[in-house]
Amino acid sequence: METTVALNNGVAMPRLGLGVWQASDDEARSAVAAALEAGYRSVDTAAVYRNETGVGRAIAASGVPRGDIFLTTKLWNSDQASVERAFEESLEKLGTDYVDLYLIHWPVPAKDLYVDAWKGLERIAADGRARAIGVSNFHIPHLERLAAETGTVPALNQIELHPDFNQAELRQYHAAHGIATESWSPLGQGGALLQDPVLDGIASAHGKTVAQVVIRWHLQIGAVVIPKSVTPSRIVENFGVFDFALSEAEVAAITGLEAGHRMGPDPDTFG
16 A cells, blocks of 8 residues: 555655644653654644644654655634744744645635635745645535635545544545545544444454554545654554555445444534
């Protein structure tokens, strides 16, 4: 399996990265350090996580060249009318002069600012300060409006996606329009999903953990995946998914766990 995916502008992005949502600045710093040591080369943060400083310090101290690390951050909802300022603040905290991917975190349709915010991201990309730009938590109508009003298509849409909520329709739309799918909360936030007997049986058959099987499922359905952990052993474990493959029947069985169980907010009403 390829370990990178080519985004729609040709930029290569690792298929597996580290997420740092709900990690403190210090936790993010140590988690990113452990991840880079383990071989990860992609890190996903956001302004609202309040840990960009820790992420940046870990990258700077790692000894890994900045150009070898794919760094993602996101524009928060309250900053959609001030994209340039928010972006510069993120760069300063991260200690870098560019990011590899910059995302609008939520569409916040009630504010009706996401199209203008997207135009701000386009300017940042044109200046080379973001190698690629995309969105997060956008539904199909939001994506269609961006295309209709700006003529450009996001490189990626980062969405809640796990076996309980596999977003088949949205993933199909992405595939048809050249938008990469990235999964957040890929393990269902580590809850009841990881106790599922179907997953447990597949994991036992491969001599892998349930978490490793779920991460592998994300990769095999074509998604980019960013499991979050601040535990070094778990960070290493989550990266050990390139030495086995699920059968078509196993992928189908995991996909069949779909329950319409959205754990996070509804993008149509959030914000």
